Amino acid sequence: MRILGVIPARGGSKGVPGKNIKTLGDNPLLYFTSNAANQSKLLDKTILSSDDSEIIKVAKENQINVPFIRPEHLANDTATSISVVQHAIEYMESLGEYYDAICLLQPTSPFREKGFIDAAIQKFITEDADALVSVLPVPHEFNPHWVFEPNDSGFLKISTGENSIISRRQDLPKSYFRDGSVYITKTEIIKRGSFYGEKLSFLESNPDFYVNIDTLKDWEIAENKLHFLKDRL
Template structure:
């Protein structure tokens, strides 16, 4: 039997947030925003190591209360800018561990801005990427039919409409629409070899359909208010 892959759980949490200052440690229904993601990660039986990557000492001091969550480094300031992509943060973490002789087969990226993950979701996605032999995986939800890209248009330079997807005839009937999905941001899992090449989602990409959970992704105060409404009425997930 093959050895089970080693998986790094990576929680990125930079200090500078313009949309909601200090959001990663802002309290949401009695818990910090990042605590929701940390607790989900700690429930996993398949993550070998869980780390928080941050440039901010206040965030790191807050994280130190959680046993079994590691803070192996302070993220360099140049990797904590508004325009810093997630892949650069993942590459930095992988390089750090390789430098000290620890090798991981996959990176599981868990963003604090998507705090709601049902019990067992992380391990289900890990099992799925291994079962499917995909190179990367992302949790997804179905796009409502009226927003399906096969019914979407873009405005051209003449201000006329062109189909958003290159096709000679628009899909005329709802029944003929192909299924279309969007990333819900909760979980990304990627082979380390892809991460090292600068790819977060690539190769054969598996989608894990995740329709049974609230779609909360916090980037603005309107998103935060939506999360507060969820938290005020939520049953345990």
């Protein structure tokens, strides 16, 4: 199976200005994702999708292929991740390069344990899944079976639609949230407009590595984590 890694990194971040090339520790943020991709033995190629010349320069310095400059209409706040990846697929196919699946690697989730990308790819292939996402467990107090939402009358109802609450924490079914570090999807599924398909697999991440950088507070968390993780990336 041929798998293309895609790193999406547009310019114009508002929460953390210039975050994709902002220095975290001794390296630009983009370095951590490009380094993890370069370590992979199962990615056939990794490319960057960006509209920003400075980001492209940093990517090339970190041995990431940049085959195109992302079109302007895919670099604004309304552009979706799926449209960005669809464009990358179309461009690579115009060069005669075809891939069975895409591995989306977001720079805003910079920390991935050594070997994690390949472990995810191997599970995706072995299970013949449509897609695989990296996840972390939802803390029990936020489990959807304990979450309420207002009904049409303004009263609360259990978000899962049940009539009575599950009273014991031990009886709650396990639930997960996407941690953002790895998405793997068959190309044919992405062309149909989805990252998930019908057979969605998952691989649980190490919570020590979790940070999703959207604000300056998230950046501070990443700086603190990097001190303890640098030898494990």
